[in-house]
Amino acid sequence: MKALVLLHGLCGSPTYFEQLEPLLNAEVHALTLPGHAGTEVGPETMDQFADWVMEEIRLRNLEQPLVIGHSFGGYVTTNLVRRYATELSGFGLMHSTAASDSEEAKEKRNGAINKVIEEGIKPFIDGMIPNVFTKDSNPVLIQQAIEIGYEMSVEGVVNAQRAIRDREDEVDTVQATELPGLFIYGEKDPNMNEERAFLGAERHVTAIVPYSHMGMMEGPEEEAEIVNKWIQEVEHGKI
Numbered sequence: 001m002k003a004l005v006l007l008h009g010l011c012g013s014p015t016y017f018e019q020l021e022p023l024l025n026a027e028v029h030a031l032t033l034p035g036h037a038g039t040e041v042g043p044e045t046m047d048q049f050a051d052w053v054m055e056e057i058r059l060r061n062l063e064q065p066l067v068i069g070h071s072f073g074g075y076v077t078t079n080l081v082r083r084y085a086t087e088l089s090g091f092g093l094m095h096s097t098a099a100s101d102s103e104e105a106k107e108k109r110n111g112a113i114n115k116v117i118e119e120g121i122k123p124f125i126d127g128m129i130p131n132v133f134t135k136d137s138n139p140v141l142i143q144q145a146i147e148i149g150y151e152m153s154v155e156g157v158v159n160a161q162r163a164i165r166d167r168e169d170e171v172d173t174v175q176a177t178e179l180p181g182l183f184i185y186g187e188k189d190p191n192m193n194e195e196r197a198f199l200g201a202e203r204h205v206t207a208i209v210p211y212s213h214m215g216m217m218e219g220p221e222e223e224a225e226i227v228n229k230w231i232q233e234v235e236h237g238k239i
Contacts, residue, residue, distance in 0.1 A: 007053065042156055205233070
């Protein structure tokens with residue numbers, strides 16, 4: 001069975017994947033990124049986050065795993081594709097993008113950094129998490145994600161936001177790579193449109209689901225079906 005590494009989003013944890021994971025036809029390794037879910041404060045650059053993930057892959061003796069990242073985890077994933085492609089067999093972006101932040105988005109990151117420093121974790125999470133869902137999303141799932149976010153430290157949020165803000169644009173990376181890719185976009189995502197989600201995805205598999213930015217929590221069965229079909233195609237050399 002193929003090894004699959006899952007990387008969660010900002011202020012998240014592997015709990016994001018708890019409904020998805022048992023539905024996947026793979027040997028799943030859902031990692032807790034540094035600085036998240038009560039772990040020690042993480043690095044400050046995307047390269048360092050990617051290096052940490054690669055070290056985990058090597059420590060677990062995973063031979064050319066597939067890596068799928070949600071949101072922030074997707075940014076780490078595209079960095080891995082650029083710098084460690086020979087040690088992977090495929091990659092996926094789940095409600096993420098290969099593009100870097102715009103100048104406007106960078107300013108918002110700076111505002112978020114200032115907010116969490118000045119107000120602390122709970123006000124920051126209370127403002128952030130509901131905005132990645134929609135008004136129609138299940139409030140139980142929203143509260144679950146909020147509780148996960150509360151496990152962050154101020155320093156963990158600051159470092160991760162800096163890494164996201166300063167990351168490389170990886171559109172050319174995903175366009176040029178020979179690795180098979182999967183891009184999943186939620187059509188109800190309040191913070192991203194289809195064009196941005198699929199930048200660089202012309203030769204890869206793309207899928208649109210009727211969910212928010214948190215589709216793996218809202219529609220695990222549908223997203224598992226998409227991922228499993230892709231895994232099967234990768235294993236059989238069809239893509």
